[in-house]
Amino acid sequence: MGYANLVELLEDIQLVYSKVEDLIKKVCSKKGEEHNECRQIVKEIKPKVEVFKKQEKDLTKYMLRTLHTDRLTAMGQMAAAISHELRNPLSGIKVAAEYLMRKLKDQPDTLDIVVNIHNEVIFANNIIANILEHARISKPSLEPASIKKVIEEAILTIGQQGSFNNIQIKENISGGLPILHLDMVQMKQVFMNLFINAAEAMIGGGTLKIEAYQEKDKIIIKITDTGSGIEKSHLVKIFEPFFSTKVKGIGLGLAISKEIVENHNGELSIDSKLGKGTVCTIVLPLPEKEEKEEKEEK
Numbered sequence: 001m002g003y004a005n006l007v008e009l010l011e012d013i014q015l016v017y018s019k020v021e022d023l024i025k026k027v028c029s030k031k032g033e034e035h036n037e038c039r040q041i042v043k044e045i046k047p048k049v050e051v052f053k054k055q056e057k058d059l060t061k062y063m064l065r066t067l068h069t070d071r072l073t074a075m076g077q078m079a080a081a082i083s084h085e086l087r088n089p090l091s092g093i094k095v096a097a098e099y100l101m102r103k104l105k106d107q108p109d110t111l112d113i114v115v116n117i118h119n120e121v122i123f124a125n126n127i128i129a130n131i132l133e134h135a136r137i138s139k140p141s142l143e144p145a146s147i148k149k150v151i152e153e154a155i156l157t158i159g160q161q162g163s164f165n166n167i168q169i170k171e172n173i174s175g176g177l178p179i180l181h182l183d184m185v186q187m188k189q190v191f192m193n194l195f196i197n198a199a200e201a202m203i204g205g206g207t208l209k210i211e212a213y214q215e216k217d218k219i220i221i222k223i224t225d226t227g228s229g230i231e232k233s234h235l236v237k238i239f240e241p242f243f244s245t246k247v248k249g250i251g252l253g254l255a256i257s258k259e260i261v262e263n264h265n266g267e268l269s270i271d272s273k274l275g276k277g278t279v280c281t282i283v284l285p286l287p288e289k290e291e292k293e294e295k296e297e298k
Ligand SMILES: Nc1ncnc2c1ncn2[C@@H]1O[C@H](COP(=O)(O)OP(=O)(O)OP(=O)(O)O)[C@@H](O)[C@H]1O
Pocket: 193, 197, 198, 201, 225, 227, 228, 229, 230, 234, 238, 243, 244, 245, 246, 248, 249, 250, 251, 252, 253, 254, 255, 278
């Protein structure tokens, strides 16, 4: 089903729904014997309207998700193609800079400029490598995994980075959480993206709180920072590919993270108060019933 059909279907559902609601209001406000039969029919229609309402919500959610995924794929492919083409001229510049660096050993002033060029090329190459890597979000290869372990691996990897020096990490992960079905590599990437964003928002230092607990048939993971927060007008854009407020940001971290979490049938949402901090919430479903018994070690 394409977008056009979906939009049409949604409009139809909304129209039918509003007409039925009008009808219900009109019929229920009238008194008298002759309306009793109508009231009975309305009673039967009401639950169907509720189902309609739910379907409409599901469809809207599906549409928004498909739109996000399609745009991400299209932009990713375009970015990958451009990045690929940029690689050759860049490696030419890099080789030339390295040649000049050897030749200019005795002229420190000029050498500085060439070293600068060389560093910028390396930086550009890193961006390209990132884009090419992000453009390939494969389907998750799910296996039984401990969410605690994934989170802790991500903390271990990013904790070494200088940007975490002034940041206090508070970890509060419930013991004995059920084992989930995850792509460990992809989910680790998600946590790293969120932790790095948090650190980048707390340049002068702060606290990064990581909580994980079970709520009914879901696992909730909350990542809270005491950083700069996000402007209200930016909040609607942060999941868009290539939206970034950072000088050296690519703007793919959150778009990719959302995609990965949704590929795990989960949800990623972000709430923030400017000047106060940000809360990222990941909700992941538990595996099917028969596998639920398996628990992580305490
Ligand atoms: N924890 C946070 N605190 C404040 N702002 C945030 C936070 N997380 C995300 N943002 C905002 O959302 C934008 C998009 O984040 P995203 O991770 O997608 O891209 P980025 O960090 O700019 O670049 P990169 O692709 O390198 O991750 C950021 O530029 C920033 O403005």
